Amino acid sequence: MMLLADGRFQVEGKYTSALAGLEHLARSKVDVVFLDMDMPEMNGLEAGEHIQQLDSKIRIVYITAYSEYAIDAFEIHALDYVLKPIDPDRLAKTLHYIERSIPVREVKSSDDWRVRCFGYLSFDDGAGSERQLKWKTAKAQELFAYLLHHRERWMAKEILLETLWPDYPKDKALTYLHTTVSQVRKLVKEWQGQISVEYALDSYRLVLDGIRFDVSEFERATDRELAITEQNRLFYENILALYRGDYLEGYDYPWAETLRSNLLERYLNRVIRLATYEMEHGFERKALERLKFAQQKAPYSEEICHLVLAIYALQGDYASLSRHYEAFVKLLQADLGIEPSQETTSIYNQCIQ
Known part of the structure; x- marks a missing residue:
């Protein structure tokens, strides 16, 4: 009041x-x-x-x-x-x-918008409505994604030319860059300046003012290792829900590979920790759903396999336990030509017993 x-x-x-x-x-x-x-x-x-x-x-x-x-x-x-x-x-x-x-910022109706890069590049309005923009060219989309990837850091024109148009003469590549920047600016006009491409000293950067970015949210929340408790379990669930697919997984952008691997590693680490907590506190079904989704991203993970086996044992579902182990053994043999580790075999035998 x-x-x-x-x-x-x-x-x-x-x-x-x-x-x-x-x-x-x-x-x-x-x-x-x-x-x-x-x-x-x-x-x-x-x-x-x-x-x-x-x-x-x-x-x-x-x-x-x-x-x-x-x-x-x-x-x-x-x-x-x-x-x-x-x-x-x-x-x-x-x-x-x-x-x-604290600098005063004008409250805008689009403050609930979020740019999503887990999975496909898309935008959602915070109320369940999501859409992909109609990029005029594939390069316009890649330029937007590349500038977003660098989080408001200034990117020199030369770097943009080498990254996005490496096989073109400089004068032609420069023309393409100017045209593509113009296309991106036109497309983000509806956000009335909350998404903008700025230019200074032969460099460009993408600025998000009041528009959230799922990758930044995920990174901030996973920067610190906090013990999972009943009080923060829901917080971790919400953070893991941001990870709907690998970073820009729908696009073949070589410059995204390093961050993609880093984010996947963070995600798998938190999934394993949260699933372990859920398994130990009576949420076996939820843990199993979480692990099966994560296993699609890391099919050869023995740590995930161990937890799935343990959950099936807790549930008394020995038929599913055996099927899961046998499928894992076949996958390792077919794709990698290896056998499961002695630890995995030992855990399977303990669970069966």
Whole structure:
């Protein structure tokens, strides 16, 4: 009520559940979170860690009855803290501080848009509607994807020419570049400047202002190794749900290979950790679905095979356990000409017994 009465800020959401608030932050862009310190699902400091994982640019103002929390709060980059009961004059100082510390951005209707690069390059509006743009040429799409790949870094014209038109004379390649940049700019006009191609000092860059990028979201959330708990399990599920396919898997872009491998490795690591937690806490069916999807991406992974065998054993489904093991053995022999490791064979025998 105080924030609304002040009139300078738009309230994007309000929650009595920390988990529900974190779900909101996983799908929507905000600047500041006012966060209680004493909450039933997790305390404010733990919630603050999750918020920083989601987006390190989000600033946190803690609301607490205990001044001793202040030092801990500032260790995770809190913008300010306000003691209860909240004094309007003290809150006014916080709001002035926010105004000085965070650049004001105009709230636009397209803030829920996300660029997706897991699987095919596409755009979704945050409300379940997804579409692919009608690129005038394949090079226009590749130029957009390449600039997006480099996350707002300036890319020299020479590098763009060598990467996208390596077999053309320079003058002809330069003409193609200018034409292609123009095509991309026309196509992203509907975002009214929130997606733009900038030019300076013989370099180009792609800028996303308020448009989210699934790969950046995924990387921020997987940069830190946090133990999986019941409190953050849903957070990890939402992050893994971003991975709908390999990075730009629908396109033969050599420059995307290194990042594609890195992201797949991150994904498989988190799938294994989350599936292990789910298996140990009674969510065997969910873990099995998750592992079977991951196995399509890493069919020769013995670690994934071990977990699938263990889940079938827990469920008492020994027929499926044997079928899975036999299919895995045949796959290794047919594709790689090798036998499963002694560890895998031992785990299979233990599960059968």
